[in-house]
Amino acid sequence: MVCTANDLQGWKDFPKGLKVLLLDGDINSAAETKAKLEAMDYNISSFYDENEALSACSNRPEDFHVAIVEVSTSSSQGGFKFLENAKDLPTIMTSNNHCLSTMMKCIALGAVEFLNKPLSEGNLRNIWQHVVHKAFNAGASVLPESLKPVRESVEFVLQLQTENGQHESKMLIDVDNMSKLSYSDHEHSTGSDKYPAPSTPQLKQGEQLHDGGDCQDQTNCSTEKESGEHDGDSKSVDTSCENLNTESTTQPIKPEKTLIKGEEDYADGCKGEIAVSLNPNNRKFLSKAGGNSTSSNKASVRDSCVIKANRKKMKVDWTPELHKKFVQAIEQLGVDQAIPSRILELMKVEGLTRHNVASHLQKYRIQNRQIVPREEDRRWTNRSDQMQRSYCAQRPIMAYPPYHPNHTLSPPPIYPFWGQPGSQTASVRVWGPLRYPLCQPFPVVHADAWGFPVLAPPEAPFSYIHNMGGLQNAKTVDYRFGVPQNSFEYHPAEEVVDKVVKEAMSKPWLPLPLGLKPPSADSVLAELSKQGISNITKDSSSS
DNA sequence: CATGCAATAT
DNA sequence: TATATTGCAT
Numbered sequence: 001m002v003c004t005a006n007d008l009q010g011w012k013d014f015p016k017g018l019k020v021l022l023l024d025g026d027i028n029s030a031a032e033t034k035a036k037l038e039a040m041d042y043n044i045s046s047f048y049d050e051n052e053a054l055s056a057c058s059n060r061p062e063d064f065h066v067a068i069v070e071v072s073t074s075s076s077q078g079g080f081k082f083l084e085n086a087k088d089l090p091t092i093m094t095s096n097n098h099c100l101s102t103m104m105k106c107i108a109l110g111a112v113e114f115l116n117k118p119l120s121e122g123n124l125r126n127i128w129q130h131v132v133h134k135a136f137n138a139g140a141s142v143l144p145e146s147l148k149p150v151r152e153s154v155e156f157v158l159q160l161q162t163e164n165g166q167h168e169s170k171m172l173i174d175v176d177n178m179s180k181l182s183y184s185d186h187e188h189s190t191g192s193d194k195y196p197a198p199s200t201p202q203l204k205q206g207e208q209l210h211d212g213g214d215c216q217d218q219t220n221c222s223t224e225k226e227s228g229e230h231d232g233d234s235k236s237v238d239t240s241c242e243n244l245n246t247e248s249t250t251q252p253i254k255p256e257k258t259l260i261k262g263e264e265d266y267a268d269g270c271k272g273e274i275a276v277s278l279n280p281n282n283r284k285f286l287s288k289a290g291g292n293s294t295s296s297n298k299a300s301v302r303d304s305c306v307i308k309a310n311r312k313k314m315k316v317d318w319t320p321e322l323h324k325k326f327v328q329a330i331e332q333l334g335v336d337q338a339i340p341s342r343i344l345e346l347m348k349v350e351g352l353t354r355h356n357v358a359s360h361l362q363k364y365r366i367q368n369r370q371i372v373p374r375e376e377d378r379r380w381t382n383r384s385d386q387m388q389r390s391y392c393a394q395r396p397i398m399a400y401p402p403y404h405p406n407h408t409l410s411p412p413p414i415y416p417f418w419g420q421p422g423s424q425t426a427s428v429r430v431w432g433p434l435r436y437p438l439c440q441p442f443p444v445v446h447a448d449a450w451g452f453p454v455l456a457p458p459e460a461p462f463s464y465i466h467n468m469g470g471l472q473n474a475k476t477v478d479y480r481f482g483v484p485q486n487s488f489e490y491h492p493a494e495e496v497v498d499k500v501v502k503e504a505m506s507k508p509w510l511p512l513p514l515g516l517k518p519p520s521a522d523s524v525l526a527e528l529s530k531q532g533i534s535n536i537t538k539d540s541s542s543s
Numbered sequence: 544c545a546t547g548c549a550a551t552a553t
Numbered sequence: 554t555a556t557a558t559t560g561c562a563t
Contacts, residue, residue: 316557341545354545359557362547 015128016041021067071095090130
């Protein structure tokens with residue numbers, strides 16, 4: 001990623017001072033690892049106890065950039081607890097136990113890499129890659145405090161080269177692309193981005209990450225070019241690390257994010273997109289400002305960035321979060337009053353224009369229209385048929401948690417991410433109904449071959465994996481919802497039904513679940529009488 | 544000016 | 554292809 005000497009000037013000693021949390025129950029191997037790492041100028045904090053390590057990185061998240069955690073063979077929790085709880089820290093798992101399932105478990109639980117013990121020098125030397133990777137590929141919202149300086153630093157360096165000259169543009173990875181990458185990554189992994197990008201080789205049986213795993217050592221990609229005039233302000237990471245100020249005592253906060261990509265033209269006409277925060281309490285991560293980017297004057301940098309970013313029209317990326325706001329606004333207004341300007345007001349998203357909202361609303365309506373098609377004359381008495389057909393045409397209201405004991409048998413229901421905010425964390429943006437094969441938001445992994453579903457989506461609660469009792473009985477588990485499903489029949493819990501009914505009644509403007517039209521009174525009565533219910537306690541319309 | 548729809552662009 | 558933006562009519 002860094003290809004010229006010039007590029008390196010800001011961080012040629014980058015790993016130096018990088019703060020490594022080392023959790024290893026084995027004192028000897030811990031000492032050994034620590035010594036090796038320190039020889040590489042890493043800054044090691046050793047922990048023997050998992051809980052201590054956890055509380056340390058919880059209390060001082062800024063103190064750690066990356067963690068190396070041993071999978072203890074003795075204790076049952078050994079290391080996994082840390083792995084799961086320190087989600088904001090790129091965590092490398094190590095173990096003497098080289099079995100595949102252990103590795104997979106680590107990776108599935110969010111480890112960025114699994115390294116066999118003993119840790120080779122090459123492995124250790126390159127752990128910084130995970131820091132940079134995380135710093136750039138974590139969604140801005142989940143970027144740990146400790147990584148922000150890294151990111152800013154790297155961005156700054158990259159920015160320098162961008163501004164320096166385009167003569168070597170072929171060699172450069174421009175910040176814009178990184179921004180895009182980061183952005184899209186962020187979209188696909190909402191909660192914690194414990195699922196690393198494919199660029200990290202850890203899923204391939206963990207064997208690639210020998211020294212060859214990274215094609216180049218961080219020191220050897222220089223091209224002998226020395227044309228640095230901007231070096232004065234460039235900061236190495238360890239410097240920036242000193243400027244950390246957050247004292248959060250809880251787990252690193254994941255601020256709500258509302259990101260919008262800004263398009264910006266550069267002097268050379270080259271266009272790029274940068275991510276800007278529309279939320280004032282958010283931090284901007286991609287600095288386009290050329291000047292100093294020390295942590296101390298972040299604010300000014302930030303401001304100038306915003307100004308620069310606002311210079312041009314912004315492309316709104318309707319992230320799930322943004323869309324959620326949008327939907328909430330619409331619900332709040334009611335479908336009748338849902339006009340762009342008011343939605344905009346309710347959304348209270350800085351930088352968002354009425355046009356943006358209007359456009360989005362247009363699409364929203366189109367989608368809604370498509371799934372509330374002319375079913376006018378359809379009778380809800382034809383229920384089975386109805387349900388089958390409209391299965392993938394769910395309304396924004398979730399009827400009840402879907403269950404498909406065998407997804408090859410029953411059509412997997414789709415829950416449009418249009419719909420209920422909070423019903424799911426929509427890292428994948430799905431607009432309304434999908435074609436049938438895509439109806440499943442995520443593929444259900446049959447993990448028989450592996451004995452473990454490694455493709456659990458980021459949304460999958462980790463407890464799901466736990467509940468599997470380790471690695472074995474991985475059946476088809478519907479992990480999309482925290483509700484355990486264990487019945488073959490559609491028997492929605494009463495409270496669920498109640499909830500839906502209540503919701504439907506309180507929000508008459510919303511289409512009904514199950515793709516049903518409001519039945520006429522007649523059809524309702526007919527249906528009820530069919531079911532042997534002759535009397536209903538309804539205030540109007542009856543008898 | 545705001546809105547919604549259609550065309551266009553990415 | 555999907556979806557965001559732009560253009561235009563109301």
